[in-house]
Amino acid sequence: MRHEDAAKAAVRGLGVETASWAYANSGTRFKVFPQPGVPRDPYEKIDDAAVVHRLTGAAPTVALHIPWDEVDDYTALAAHARDQGVRIGAINANVFQDDDYKLGSVTNPDPGVRRKATDHLLECIDIMDATGSKDLKLWFADGTNYPGQDSIRARQDRLAEALAETYGRLGADQRMLLEYKLFEPAFYSTDVPDWGTSYAHCLQLGERAQVVIDTGHHAPGTNIEFIVAFLLRAGKLGGFDFNSRFYADDDLMVGAADPFQLFRIMHEIVSADAHDPAQGIAFMLDQCHNIEPKIPAIIRSVLNVQEATAKAALVDADALAKAQQDGDVLGANGTLMDAFNTDVRPLLATMREDQGLDPDPVAAYERSGHFETIRDQRVGGEQAGWGA
Numbered sequence: 166m167r168h169e170d171a172a173k174a175a176v177r178g179l180g181v182e183t184a185s186w187a188y189a190n191s192g193t194r195f196k197v198f199p200q201p202g203v204p205r206d207p208y209e210k211i212d213d214a215a216v217v218h219r220l221t222g223a224a225p226t227v228a229l230h231i232p233w234d235e236v237d238d239y240t241a242l243a244a245h246a247r248d249q250g251v252r253i254g255a256i257n258a259n260v261f262q263d264d265d266y267k268l269g270s271v272t273n274p275d276p277g278v279r280r281k282a283t284d285h286l287l288e289c290i291d292i293m294d295a296t297g298s299k300d301l302k303l304w305f306a307d308g309t310n311y312p313g314q315d316s317i318r319a320r321q322d323r324l325a326e327a328l329a330e331t332y333g334r335l336g337a338d339q340r341m342l343l344e345y346k347l348f349e350p351a352f353y354s355t356d357v358p359d360w361g362t363s364y365a366h367c368l369q370l371g372e373r374a375q376v377v378i379d380t381g382h383h384a385p386g387t388n389i390e391f392i393v394a395f396l397l398r399a400g401k402l403g404g405f406d407f408n409s410r411f412y413a414d415d416d417l418m419v420g421a422a423d424p425f426q427l428f429r430i431m432h433e434i435v436s437a438d439a440h441d442p443a444q445g446i447a448f449m450l451d452q453c454h455n456i457e458p459k460i461p462a463i464i465r466s467v468l469n470v471q472e473a474t475a476k477a478a479l480v481d482a483d484a485l486a487k488a489q490q491d492g493d494v495l496g497a498n499g500t501l502m503d504a505f506n507t508d509v510r511p512l513l514a515t516m517r518e519d520q521g522l523d524p525d526p527v528a529a530y531e532r533s534g535h536f537e538t539i540r541d542q543r544v545g546g547e548q549a550g551w552g553a
């Protein structure tokens with residue numbers, strides 16, 4: 166019973182940040198399949214994020230992506246979010262969708278392009294000031310396709326210079342979260358390909374620069390929980406972009422492809438008490454719902470994170486520590502597996518009832534009639550999607 170209470174407490178404290186772009190139309194490079202009722206502007210994206218928060222009680226912030234979420238008045242957008250019961254989360258910069266960025270953004274050999282890219286990063290901090298956002302999230306598509314195309318070392322110098330200028334513009338309570346990705350769109354060398362590169366730049370920048378782990382951005386078989394443990398120990402884990410994958414950067418629902426991996430990650434988090442909001446780790450979703458209905462998929466994703474967290478909190482820490490100390494390999498592994506194999510759904514249903522929520526948020530959404538409402542109301546105009 167004591168462990169169950171601890172699991173409920175761990176989950177209750179956990180906020181999952183949803184992404185504005187996940188509510189919009191998305192697809193692959195082959196096809197975007199539009200869905201009815203999809204938001205037409207950032208205000209409607211925030212409305213959808215607020216629905217997810219109302220039903221789960223666990224998604225209090227929504228990340229924006231600039232320029233996809235460009236508006237004239239960011240203060241008004243933040244006020245709209247507050248009226249809907251949510252807040253603006255991380256501001257995600259976009260320096261990959263302009264013709265100028267063919268050979269890179271902040272690492273481009275052309276100083277004029279680098280200036281333009283860095284100016285965009287600075288503009289994103291202006292938007293943070295206007296919206297109350299605390300996190301600037303950076304992912305660079307920069308890299309090269311062919312050996313010899315550019316100097317790998319010079320590109321690192323250019324990257325460091327742009328990051329330093331941007332870091333210097335941050336307010337005292339703002340952070341820079343630097344994401345990495347193994348490959349794609351660059352296929353030979355990527356300028357921030359792994360956690361080590363991100364970590365090294367963040368270390369040089371200072372305390373408020375931290376690494377963000379997108380779970381889909383690694384080579385197959387990478388032990389992500391090792392990265393989590395290492396960065397936590399170094400005080401350099403800023404947050405996650407949660408999603409799941411079978412092959413590359415699939416951006417499927419977190420916990421869908423490999424719930425055991427998500428559990429192992431959350432075990433590292435919970436065993437370091439890093440799920441405590443005071444620790445400042447941002448648990449964000451970065452997913453694309455290309456063929457499934459978006460809002461229920463995002464609700465399901467929040468629940469998947471909650472389930473993994475509850476299981477991680479159910480690990481008998483004393484028994485695990487004793488087994489590890491005693492060199493009891495099977496006992497230690499068994500302790501972990503007992504927690505993973507526990508069905509935590511009844512426990513979480515009770516927790517939601519205690520919070521005044523529906524025990525089954527996905528079913529509650531289906532019953533709510535919300536989808537029919539947005540399908541009928543959001544006609545005319547242009548649906549939001551990549552590049553809009």
Ligand SMILES: [Mn+2]
Nearest residue numbers: 344379406451
């Ligand atoms: Mn990401």
